[in-house]
Amino acid sequence: MTTTTLAVLVPLLPFLGAVAGLLLGRTAPGFVRPLAVLPTLTAFVLAVLVAVRQGGDAAVDAATELTPTGSVPVYLALHIDGFAALVAVLVGLVASCVQIYSTGYLRDDPRYPSYAALVSLFTSAMLLVVYSGDLIVLLVGWEVMGICSYFLVGHYWETPEARAASLKAFLVTKLGDVPFLIGLFALGTDAGSFRITRVLGTVAHGGLDHPTVIALLLLAGVAGKSAQFPLHTWLPDAMAGPTPVSALIHAATMVAAGVYFIARLLPVFEASAAAMVVMAVMAAVTMTGSGLAALAQDDIKRVLAYSTIGQLGYMTGALAVGDRGAAVFHLLSHGAFKALLFLAAGVVIHAAGTNSLAAMSRMSGLRDRVPDAYWTMTVALLALAAIPPFSGFFSKESVLGAAEHVTAGHTGHVPAATGWIVLVAGLVTAFLTAAYATRLWLLAFRGHGAQAPDHGRQPLTMTVVLWVLAVPSLALGGLAYRTLPDWFDGGDLAPTLTTSVLGTGVALIGGLVTYAAWRHLTGLAARVPLGAVAAHPEGDAGQVEAEAIATHAPAYGDVASAPDPADPGRLLLGPLHRHAAVGFHLDAVYTALFVRPVLAGASLVRFLDREVVETYVRGAGVLPRWLGAAVRRAQTGNVQTYVSALLAGTVVLAVAAVLVATGA
Amino acid sequence: MHLAYPAVLSALLFCTGVYGVLARRNAILVLMSVELMLNAVNLNLVAFDVWLSRTAEETLHSGQALTLFTIAIAAAEIGIGLAIVLAVYRNRGTSDIDKLRDTAEGHGSGTDGDAPAAEKAEATA
Numbered sequence: 001m002t003t004t005t006l007a008v009l010v011p012l013l014p015f016l017g018a019v020a021g022l023l024l025g026r027t028a029p030g031f032v033r034p035l036a037v038l039p040t041l042t043a044f045v046l047a048v049l050v051a052v053r054q055g056g057d058a059a060v061d062a063a064t065e066l067t068p069t070g071s072v073p074v075y076l077a078l079h080i081d082g083f084a085a086l087v088a089v090l091v092g093l094v095a096s097c098v099q100i101y102s103t104g105y106l107r108d109d110p111r112y113p114s115y116a117a118l119v120s121l122f123t124s125a126m127l128l129v130v131y132s133g134d135l136i137v138l139l140v141g142w143e144v145m146g147i148c149s150y151f152l153v154g155h156y157w158e159t160p161e162a163r164a165a166s167l168k169a170f171l172v173t174k175l176g177d178v179p180f181l182i183g184l185f186a187l188g189t190d191a192g193s194f195r196i197t198r199v200l201g202t203v204a205h206g207g208l209d210h211p212t213v214i215a216l217l218l219l220a221g222v223a224g225k226s227a228q229f230p231l232h233t234w235l236p237d238a239m240a241g242p243t244p245v246s247a248l249i250h251a252a253t254m255v256a257a258g259v260y261f262i263a264r265l266l267p268v269f270e271a272s273a274a275a276m277v278v279m280a281v282m283a284a285v286t287m288t289g290s291g292l293a294a295l296a297q298d299d300i301k302r303v304l305a306y307s308t309i310g311q312l313g314y315m316t317g318a319l320a321v322g323d324r325g326a327a328v329f330h331l332l333s334h335g336a337f338k339a340l341l342f343l344a345a346g347v348v349i350h351a352a353g354t355n356s357l358a359a360m361s362r363m364s365g366l367r368d369r370v371p372d373a374y375w376t377m378t379v380a381l382l383a384l385a386a387i388p389p390f391s392g393f394f395s396k397e398s399v400l401g402a403a404e405h406v407t408a409g410h411t412g413h414v415p416a417a418t419g420w421i422v423l424v425a426g427l428v429t430a431f432l433t434a435a436y437a438t439r440l441w442l443l444a445f446r447g448h449g450a451q452a453p454d455h456g457r458q459p460l461t462m463t464v465v466l467w468v469l470a471v472p473s474l475a476l477g478g479l480a481y482r483t484l485p486d487w488f489d490g491g492d493l494a495p496t497l498t499t500s501v502l503g504t505g506v507a508l509i510g511g512l513v514t515y516a517a518w519r520h521l522t523g524l525a526a527r528v529p530l531g532a533v534a535a536h537p538e539g540d541a542g543q544v545e546a547e548a549i550a551t552h553a554p555a556y557g558d559v560a561s562a563p564d565p566a567d568p569g570r571l572l573l574g575p576l577h578r579h580a581a582v583g584f585h586l587d588a589v590y591t592a593l594f595v596r597p598v599l600a601g602a603s604l605v606r607f608l609d610r611e612v613v614e615t616y617v618r619g620a621g622v623l624p625r626w627l628g629a630a631v632r633r634a635q636t637g638n639v640q641t642y643v644s645a646l647l648a649g650t651v652v653l654a655v656a657a658v659l660v661a662t663g664a
Numbered sequence: 665m666h667l668a669y670p671a672v673l674s675a676l677l678f679c680t681g682v683y684g685v686l687a688r689r690n691a692i693l694v695l696m697s698v699e700l701m702l703n704a705v706n707l708n709l710v711a712f713d714v715w716l717s718r719t720a721e722e723t724l725h726s727g728q729a730l731t732l733f734t735i736a737i738a739a740a741e742i743g744i745g746l747a748i749v750l751a752v753y754r755n756r757g758t759s760d761i762d763k764l765r766d767t768a769e770g771h772g773s774g775t776d777g778d779a780p781a782a783e784k785a786e787a788t789a
Contacts, residue, residue: 636769637767640685643685
């Protein structure tokens, strides 16, 4: 088979698996698991084959016209360069792990068939985005991911949190997608084609008429999809979905789609210096804000969600300084270790019976209950905190290195200011990242108090994939930073001495400060009992998690934070903690700006409909009503009256007919 | 015999029938009046058939044939009618059609339930 055929099969197989799963889910339950796992696994193998054949050489391009549109034609096109090949491998790997993990995690879930089919559909859409060489076809995958995300976040739709979260995720990403669509049209019109190769060719010759407008419009869609400030608020709430969904969608793939999109079209963004500065500021605000917010979260998954936002900020920062190699390098390593973190967090939640870090910190022996999750999570958290030699170190250093390179002013098309913004924010975030990673690890695994509840052995499917993902988390960065430039643009990804020392230094300080704060507070934790634990020894992990999410707000007063005085994050943040716990009141701002006006408008429309329009409708009914009442009076029920009326009518008609006939 | 005699007779019979249908209270007498009307028409049919076939060269006497049909159908009709009257009498203890006013507006159970009560009272008054 040619590389093109293989590449076509990669998105197609999970799609067919999804269709078959949706059709056969009820009638043939035995086929659901193979139909979920095998196509995804095959797609992963094929993606690896495509990557091996492509080998970082010239991009593979193939296209056939999908439909004549009358103006700019739409092509069914593939454009597989090194970026696409490697990102597809990551998507295939994470999706396969998630599908295998889900067979154990949602073992007893009655809605597993539709869940697995949607995950397959989602995987297929992401692979389509990755391989597509046409922006409109890319948009199709982009939107299919959005709707799959909506369904999967709302998987536990019995709980109001999940319903609200899925709606929020959908609406907020759509808020970005509308400008994104307009941006795509503007780009296609300016370039005369939706083909990525032609667009890039046009940009290279300076053929774009409105680069700033287009770049900012596209950036809005990317901010929505990749959860960048100010459209990031949906991501922490999306943690109301099942953990494998969080791992797949909200860590490794969908949120990476935005970053990947910019990486593909980076020259378009580079054509506008203003857009690059906006991107840098957006990345800096996102990074630091999410780092602070992550320190204040109590739900273990929300910590990881804010961490995802921050790491995506790093990628956007790398793009803002014009180094897409570093951005995609970080995307790859982050995809691996963040998927691992989420999947391990799912195991921990199942074992602990709660998603609250405050409750976990009052449990001892959790690490002995789930040794696989403990060790793999330790690896992933070290990678997240960018401690050498874990993979996160190399990718994060490549980002910081790229930023430092720009501050020196060597690059013409990127302002030095963006380099400074990204570098400073990146270092601050490295400190915060290490701090919240340490806090998460200490609270989850170093708790004191009663024994953790026994939920039995974790299913093998859930623990094996953790080790599979631990390998790239541990070794990807160190092994790949020399070979990856061949796949990418050729820019150097090796860590530089200055940024390595600085980055690792602040990370170590962050970890140590958190450790000191935690030691300072351990005595206090024992004196303040806190926590509610869902005990379902026989239930599967999904059920335990759904219950934990549903009981968090009643038990601790809020879905995000807990009133735990022994929290090291509370000590570190000081008065900032109150604001960080609610995401710096951004949701309240949105409520004031959008939700209240919309609700007021809705009640106005309701008033107009009920009181004004309906009055006219009622008025129109009055006359027929009166006529009807008058006619009803004739209905006496006496047959003889009717016959008399009939006779009288006949006589009148007969007389009239005679008069007409005689011409009188 | 001139056509005027049977025509006048049938007109008188028909008028008697109409009067009976409109004025009689007993359902059986109303049915009898209906029969009078029918027979008035039969008389007309026969008389006009004879009158018209006198000048024709050949005729089917279709008027007289139709009369036979009418008589047969009237017999069936009166059978059903009397059976209904009998059933009504057994059910209600009366065959006075002034008292059989179930179809009057306001008697039925489902006649516009949501209309205001005042309107209904006005309608039945």
